[in-house]
Amino acid sequence: MIRTGERYLDDMRDGRTIFINGEKITNHVDHPAFKNAIRSVARLYDYKAEHTDKMAFKAENGELMSLYWQLPTTPEKLIARGQAAYEWARQTMGWLGRTPDYVAAALAGMITHIELFESYSQERADALRNYFSYVSENDLYLSYALINPQGDRSKTPGEHTRNLYHTLGVVEKNTKGIIVRGTKMLATGAVLADEILVGSHKPLKPGIDERYALSFALPLNTKGIKIISRKSYEFGINPKDYPISSQFDETDSMIYFDDVLVPWERVFVFEDIEMIANQLGSTMSEAMMDIQSLARYVAKLHFLAGLAQSMVEVNGVAQIPAVKESLAQLACYAVSVEALFNSVLHCPKVHNGFYLPDKTQLDTYRVLSQSIYPKVLEIIRKLAGGGVLMLPSSEADLENDEILGIIEKAQYSSLVSPVERVRMMKLVWDVIGSEFASRHHQYELFYAGAEFQTLGRLYNQYDWGASKALVEKIKTI
Numbered sequence: 434m435i436r437t438g439e440r441y442l443d444d445m446r447d448g449r450t451i452f453i454n455g456e457k458i459t460n461h462v463d464h465p466a467f468k469n470a471i472r473s474v475a476r477l478y479d480y481k482a483e484h485t486d487k488m489a490f491k492a493e494n495g496e497l498m499s500l501y502w503q504l505p506t507t508p509e510k511l512i513a514r515g516q517a518a519y520e521w522a523r524q525t526m527g528w529l530g531r532t533p534d535y536v537a538a539a540l541a542g543m544i545t546h547i548e549l550f551e552s553y554s555q556e557r558a559d560a561l562r563n564y565f566s567y568v569s570e571n572d573l574y575l576s577y578a579l580i581n582p583q584g585d586r587s588k589t590p591g592e593h594t595r596n597l598y599h600t601l602g603v604v605e606k607n608t609k610g611i612i613v614r615g616t617k618m619l620a621t622g623a624v625l626a627d628e629i630l631v632g633s634h635k636p637l638k639p640g641i642d643e644r645y646a647l648s649f650a651l652p653l654n655t656k657g658i659k660i661i662s663r664k665s666y667e668f669g670i671n672p673k674d675y676p677i678s679s680q681f682d683e684t685d686s687m688i689y690f691d692d693v694l695v696p697w698e699r700v701f702v703f704e705d706i707e708m709i710a711n712q713l714g715s716t717m718s719e720a721m722m723d724i725q726s727l728a729r730y731v732a733k734l735h736f737l738a739g740l741a742q743s744m745v746e747v748n749g750v751a752q753i754p755a756v757k758e759s760l761a762q763l764a765c766y767a768v769s770v771e772a773l774f775n776s777v778l779h780c781p782k783v784h785n786g787f788y789l790p791d792k793t794q795l796d797t798y799r800v801l802s803q804s805i806y807p808k809v810l811e812i813i814r815k816l817a818g819g820g821v822l823m824l825p826s827s828e829a830d831l832e833n834d835e836i837l838g839i840i841e842k843a844q845y846s847s848l849v850s851p852v853e854r855v856r857m858m859k860l861v862w863d864v865i866g867s868e869f870a871s872r873h874h875q876y877e878l879f880y881a882g883a884e885f886q887t888l889g890r891l892y893n894q895y896d897w898g899a900s901k902a903l904v905e906k907i908k909t910i
């Protein structure tokens with residue numbers, strides 16, 4: 434089925450428990466901390482429903498389904514998945530990281546390697562397969578919580594003997610399922626999604642950490658799930674002052690599981706350290722998510738390049754050669770990443786009859802995206818100068834005739850009106866300097882793992898033999 438925005442908004446009224454600003458709230462759909470972001474997601478669903486030609490496919494039963502649930506059994510299906518991800522990313526200019534196609538891709542990447550789950554446990558493989566059918570048929574939106582909370586990273590969770598449920602772990606099992614308790618560090622979009630998929634990404638020690646080797650999924654309104662939201666960046670601000678923060682704060686939350694029952698049919702990995710590592714490391718789960726990440730990043734880089742170009746035009750410096758060089762650098766980043774995106778879609782590797790993206794290229798993307806983003810921000814900051822601070826404190830200043838009179842003289846541009854100039858500079862600050870911008874900076878540095886992890890993965894993935902063969906060739910010349 435193709436979900437509409439209206440249906441999504443109705444489904445979100447599910448009474449989940451969210452804590453923010455000292456309050457426990459159960460109707461977050463209309464809460465000023467979340468309502469705009471939720472409506473941005475609703476608009477994406479509407480966009481999809483209105484563009485099923487490029488955003489949906491016909492399933493075997495004749496029903497239309499969202500393209501991100503389609504398994505890539507042909508090269509064309511892989512390309513269509515990437516193009517649909519890019520189409521959605523363009524609707525938010527790349528500012529929503531965890532749109533519903535992100536974690537859907539993680540599940541798809543597990544299903545392409547279902548044999549791994551089958552060799553581990555037929556029951557758990559069936560649970561995963563049935564879950565995939567359920568969420569795809571109902572077009573549900575998932576959030577993902579993998580990382581254990583920081584604490585003492587020199588120890589594994591089970592070595593914190595005085596606080597065993599600092600990290601989410603199993604308390605007991607019974608005929609119905611398992612009872613889990615403890616924390617997962619962050620789940621981006623937990624207030625926007627229907628369900629949460631839980632896994633584990635940090636190293637675990639056999640004999641000590643089995644209780645943390647878990648993967649399961651639950652609706653976010655399940656009794657005992659407590660969503661502890663970080664500060665909302667849309668709360669209490671005027672969209673005219675913060676045009677991006679006010680619409681696209683997808684939120685990040687710590688998730689606490691307060692003795693939550695997970696039925697067996699929702700458990701995918703249970704107390705198995707090898708299998709929990711394989712769930713991500715030996716399937717295409719992360720690689721399939723990276724297609725969406727790449728699409729989003731391309732849209733964001735093009736947006737930032739376009740914004741920088743507009744800003745220097747407004748400031749009358751666009752024709753200076755050094756300024757053009759800075760802009761060309763932004764264009765270079767955007768085009769390089771777009772080329773990588775196209776390569777990922779058009780050079781698949783085949784496994785089990787599925788056409789899957791090349792992991793080396795995706796690991797390259799992860800490293801590249803982390804190193805590019807700070808440079809992009811620095812270029813735009815340098816081009817912006819103090820103009821992003823010579824700004825009225827809020828939209829209210831523009832409604833005060835005395836201040837407006839001064840602004841109309843002071844915010845001069847030969848290209849746009851003073852008020853348009855103010856709006857442009859506020860937009861620039863929102864994406865390079867606001868708290869939202871800072872969070873995005875952190876997101877690009879960490880969402881795919883810390884740099885030591887992304888570099889480590891690329892090191893392991895790269896074909897060193899082929900490179901060294903070239904070096905050997907010199908001996909034969």
Ligand SMILES: Cc1cc2nc3c(=O)[nH]c(=O)nc-3n(C[C@H](O)[C@H](O)[C@H](O)COP(=O)(O)OP(=O)(O)OC[C@H]3O[C@@H](n4cnc5c(N)ncnc54)[C@H](O)[C@@H]3O)c2cc1C
Nearest residue numbers: 577578579580583619620621685875876879880882883885
């Ligand atoms: C905005 C944002 C959104 C996120 N959303 C999600 C989400 O939706 N779901 C989810 O599961 N996770 C999410 N994360 C968490 C993310 O996956 C982690 O931040 C990431 O995996 C790094 O883990 P960590 O934060 O525990 O850092 P740590 O592992 O604690 O590392 C922090 C730093 O310590 C140093 N360090 C630690 N260990 C080593 C080592 N062995 N070698 C070298 N240096 C080391 C490095 O400088 C490293 O950068 C999000 C993070 C951010 C910032």
